[in-house]
Amino acid sequence: EAGVVQSPRYKIIEKKQPVAFWCNPISGHNTLYWYRQNLGQGPELLIRYENEEAVDDSQLPKDRFSAERLKGVDSTLKIQPAELGDSAVYLCASSLVAGTNTGELFFGEGSRLTVL
Amino acid sequence: AQSVTQLGSHVSVSEGALVLLRCNYSSSVPPYLFWYVQYPNQGLQLLLKYTTGATLVKGINGFEAEFKKSETSFHLTKPSAHMSDAAEYFCAVSSPFNSGGSNYKLTFGKGTLLTVNP
Numbered sequence: 001e002a003g004v005v006q007s008p009r010y011k012i013i014e015k016k017q018p019v020a021f022w023c024n025p026i027s028g029h030n031t032l033y034w035y036r037q038n039l040g041q042g043p044e045l046l047i048r049y050e051n052e053e054a055v056d057d058s059q060l061p062k063d064r065f066s067a068e069r070l071k072g073v074d075s076t077l078k079i080q081p082a083e084l085g086d087s088a089v090y091l092c093a094s095s096l097v098a099g100t101n102t103g104e105l106f107f108g109e110g111s112r113l114t115v116l
Numbered sequence: 117a118q119s120v121t122q123l124g125s126h127v128s129v130s131e132g133a134l135v136l137l138r139c140n141y142s143s144s145v146p147p148y149l150f151w152y153v154q155y156p157n158q159g160l161q162l163l164l165k166y167t168t169g170a171t172l173v174k175g176i177n178g179f180e181a182e183f184k185k186s187e188t189s190f191h192l193t194k195p196s197a198h199m200s201d202a203a204e205y206f207c208a209v210s211s212p213f214n215s216g217g218s219n220y221k222l223t224f225g226k227g228t229l230l231t232v233n234p
Contacts, residue, residue: 042120
């Protein structure tokens, strides 16, 4: 069974440029998460989807970040324009059951963003 | 609000020695607790989890953790370290998104880097 697939693995851009990350969750997983992991820190939730609905986006900086999951399968996270502080690893995860109380989150390998 | 504190950002042990990674949590409701491992340039992988029932939980690769409510702790242990255990370990806690309790938010600690010396 294929795991969570993310692309690109690495991206280097100059500040003020746009960038997009793509995630394809495990087949059949209705819940999709985007996390941001800063250097030396644990992952922090940006947004959670149940199918195509964003049910928690309270930590998403909406002035520059946007996300979509149009058909309830794959998802895109966009930053426009990027700032120096956006340098981080962006992790996508999916789970079979809603929430995380009993369900395991399956993580992709992450997309490492460097903003110069 | 919920939070996780991992004591020690870096733990170094010799091969064959006991591994002990400390995790303390704060939660206003009964927590669910997790340990994830992250190998270099890879995503996070679940090691073990506590939801209800037995407080001593066993995970993959010989790891186990014990939920101690009175100490608000969920320390991770392994009797004998192996070189392949070198990785970063994250403790996480979940609690309800909302008062209904049907949805849960996972909060991670800052991680502990484990190095294993030959």
